[in-house]
Amino acid sequence: MNKTADPEGVSLSRHFCFQFGEVSSSVIIQEALPRPEELRRFLETGNSAFGALLVCDKNTLPLARSMGGELPMAVLEPGEENKRWEAVEKILLSARRQGLGRDGFFIGVGGGAVCDLAAFAASVYMRGTGLILCPTSLLGMVDASLGGKTGFDLGGIKNLAGTFYPAALVFIAAEALHSLPGREWKSGMAELIKTALLERDPSFFSMLQEPFETPSQDGGKILALIEKAVRVKGSIVEADPRETGGGRILLNLGHTFGHALESALGLGTVSHGQAVAWGLARSCELGQKLGITPPERGREIQATLKAWNYETSLSYPLTLFSGKTEPEGRGFWRAFKEALFNDKKKETSVLRFVVPAAEGAQAVTKNALADSYIGDLCSGGSFSPGGG
């Protein structure tokens, strides 16, 4: 790890290097956004005018322009609901129009969706080109940009199509968060809480138990949290880069329930962070039922999620149908259950859940107790107009 003072003394730059299977992936964490010259240093082709394509969405276009200078661009529609093949196709055809070669780079500048799409496109363009990610959302910084998972949604299923393709470089600049809307902060904070729960050392989680103001003026605090998240995630992925050894499944904490919620409501209805927070609350309940999550820890987690203003009540999804007819509520739980059993993390016949343990988290195979919890969840959360 290198640690260098910024010439103006304003921020530190930290450099991590992970080895994900055959690929090494560098992460640079600093306050300031990279300038075009900095970015160009990483474009090893001598021909940067055509050697790179910036990928951003309409919201991150100004940031992409400030980092990328005159590099050509593919500008996507913003939003999780546009994480679809059409966006991938747009990136690939833009690269082709620019004459980008296999030794060129795709540079994703944006939130989780832009990073996932740019990375997927890089993994298939001419069977694999260079990839740099500059996440601009907290979600992208603490999760989506690191560890090589790429993908897009298909047939209403999140990331049904995807690849493992770690970025050669992830450039995390806290400055990008200054203009982040509140909803986006909220989306990333749930992922940060999840990552903190995977760490056996309780100091990471304890930094999150008291909410602090976001967007935060305290660049130091958020940088420290991002750095902790990058370390935790990076070391989990290093041990199991392609999710074959079992360790990586821990990163799904809160996501099996969360993804099913997103699928059943229709992708984009709630933010990914809200879905993960709701899923974390469910994993605490399941973990307590299984005797793995100590009740005190379950309460702490639920309290932290509420303190960050997440909706954690079991019946929260039903409040979204408020004023509509009862069959929609019943239909929701049917769709939820179906999505849960089709969750892309499942192997053909084995569904696994991750639940908080006394320290860190633990993966458990679906068993009779889990079935009973899911049965209660899908019937107990009965329809009540107006929510509750």
Next chain:
Amino acid sequence: MNKTADPEGVSLSRHFCFQFGEVSSSVIIQEALPRPEELRRFLETGNSAFGALLVCDKNTLPLARSMGGELPMAVLEPGEENKRWEAVEKILLSARRQGLGRDGFFIGVGGGAVCDLAAFAASVYMRGTGLILCPTSLLGMVDASLGGKTGFDLGGIKNLAGTFYPAALVFIAAEALHSLPGREWKSGMAELIKTALLERDPSFFSMLQEPFETPSQDGGKILALIEKAVRVKGSIVEADPRETGGGRILLNLGHTFGHALESALGLGTVSHGQAVAWGLARSCELGQKLGITPPERGREIQATLKAWNYETSLSYPLTLFSGKTEPEGRGFWRAFKEALFNDKKKETSVLRFVVPAAEGAQAVTKNALADSYIGDLCSGGSFSPGGG
């Protein structure tokens, strides 16, 4: 290598195992098609009813049914022109409808297009599922199914999107060739000739100099040729699995010109084999101009291609515009030149050609002599209605 006598004494079964980067890939070559029980032996999931999806096209449906028994199927439209995203999406959504998990298998049964599509879909479904390929065309057996290249066409560019994803098992059964139409034989024979030209030992090429009847009743001869091609291709790919070290580029012999021909004419206008044969003839001319291809070898290759009834004359593409107007012919050479410089094999600024050498083949970087050859090619082959 194992060599076992068939119980009925009809055919031999040969088993090769290659190591392509992190992945090991087995190839079984035999006369008889695998029976459903044989295929099931390779499906390591205990739950084969939902553990595999057959991928075929309307032409290979009967073969797929005879191999796969009651396994679920995705049936594609036949033809190179359907090697598009829509076909990939159909496969992915079929797998999803069948509840296929990440530990399941896609089993591609068909020619080059079906194998490329099934393999691409397997590489991205839930970020990678199992893959078995049963090529039913000569092209698939000697080229497309081995070595991990997957892909589909986009924006009129062959394989603009693709991955490296070797099949766990390639099952080559000469019996599948018995019903192959003449055009398909012709498509594969060019690839076989190309592979023979890469081998320093001249005995492989000499087996192809005298055309034999196809579809051949002589299962032994074609099996021997396929086996030679599998050995040559397998060892080249083992040395350079992701086309990064330089060795794998040799497999592009005839393809840089051939792909540009296919692109400029519109994908599907001529067979891939015809395009490769025309491209081989051009590489001989270029190789002679560069002093790498001995004139005698160039003549032998051109004669062999003609003996197999391939169109090799420089102006052959123009005959396809016969009776149409001159601007179409001029437009062809413009499109050809553009496609040549955008060939997906090129790095950003370096275009390389492969030409036959005294023994084997050799890659050369585009230089002034090559430019002059291409200049002559694109102006010399001027428009003459009725063909030239």
